[in-house]
Structure formats: C-alpha cells, structure tokens
Amino acid sequence: MTIGARAVIRDDGGRVLLIRRNDNGRWALPAGTMELGQTLRDCAIREVYEETGLSATAVTPFALYSGEQLHTNVFGATYQHVSLAVRVDSWTGDLLRETDETLDAAFYPPGEFPEDLSGAVRPTLADLARFESGDPFTLA
Template structure:
C-alpha cells in the first residue's frame, strides 16, 4: 500500500483517523541507530508501526522492530510524544491518519538483521551519515531527539 506524508500541506486531504503508533530508537555499541528503508515510500525511518488491541504500547515497538528488522529489543526509555496535527499520513486505501507516535529508546537483545515486506533495507547508521538519506522531517526530528539524549521527553 502506498504512503504519502503531508507536513503542513494546505492541499492535504482531511484526516479521518488517529492510530496510536510507536517507533524504536535502537542503538548499537558504536552509537549507530537502526533504520529501515520503508517499502511503501522509499524513505528511511525508525522501525515502528500501529498499536494493536490487547497489547501494551511498549510491546508495539518491540513487535514492530522484530517484524521489520529481525531484531529483538528491550525498551529502556522514552524519547517523546509526537502529535503534530499538521503531519498527515495518506494511505492508498483512503485512510488519512493524523500523526500520533511515541518514540522509545531501546537496545538490541537478540535476533538477526533482515528485511521484511515493510523494509527494503535495514542498516545501522551513524549520526553523521544521516544527511544524505531521504527521511521525512517529522522522522528526522525523532532521530535527532534520540541522538540528543534530552533530559525530558519531547511533547509536541
């Protein structure tokens, strides 16, 4: 299914849903962050996705990271809450979702890197190598906040 991110776009379609979602900012021993290249739009992003009924929200980040990257992770903190009503996500099925995402800090605890139907590439990326990658501004903010090690979670 296709995906288009609209950020402060006056021509964007009106939202028709809000789905709690998560992303995981996972770092390795060298301080690199785990990123996926999304299969739906080609952008690079933190692994993550929508919350399922019956699961704890931190478990959403754990499940989505395992599904998209093959890695098992442990949640060790929270980076922030991202709820910008100007960021709309338009899907090919007609859903237009208003952003609602929780970014968790995590560490790898097992598994093997692999791609999935949602990720065409999976890679550990150093902060100084992010500049040339296509990353939407909202996701880039979450990644920057993760590298910044802010003392308090971002709320915005």
C-alpha cells in the same frame, strides 16, 4: 486517528538502525501502528522485531508526538497519527536486511544517513539527544 510507536536502536558505535520501508522506499526508524489490545511498549517491541528481526529486551520512552502528525493514505483519507518514541536500551538477535515490511536495513552514523530519509528521523533523534542530556520527556 491512529496510534503507534517508533524505535531508536543504536549499536555500540552510536550508529542508528534505519529500515527502508517497502511501502514508500524511504529510510526510517522501525515504527508502526498499535494492534488492538496491545500496549505502546509492546507495539514498539513488535515493530522492531517485524521490521528488523531483532528482539528488543528493554526500551525507554522519551517522546510522544501528536499535534501536526497529519497524513493522507493511498485512498485519499486524512488521518492524525499519535506516536510514542522509544530508545531501545538492549536487544538480541541478528539483523535481517529484508523482511515482509522492509526492503533493507542497516546501521548508519548520524552524519551519513541515506538521502531518501523520512522526515521524522532527525527530529526524533534530536528529541532523544535532549532527553539524554537531562531534558524532560518531549510531548509534542
């Protein structure tokens, strides 16, 4: 079992920030695994900073994913990942296009995402849209 967080960051024009992961080359939301003694909120904030250079100053949780979050690592071990999704409500700083964990980062309009997109991006954004329209927190 692993536990972590993913973050949705939008600019004033509604574009979504995606990072190109250096481990698999796919475009994804900023995300990662919680460190020992860390809260999920702090995990989301740390991952945003590590992968984008941006400092999230306020976040709102809107979904928790667990069930079918099965993955196999490079060593062939299967694990289940539990991930909290948060909306970044405010942030400061300048976007870094490349970090130790990312090959690129950019804001994209939702209808113009890159082809090599992580499978979690669209469902996460759909859950955020439902949450923002008044539906309850997603627990999946």
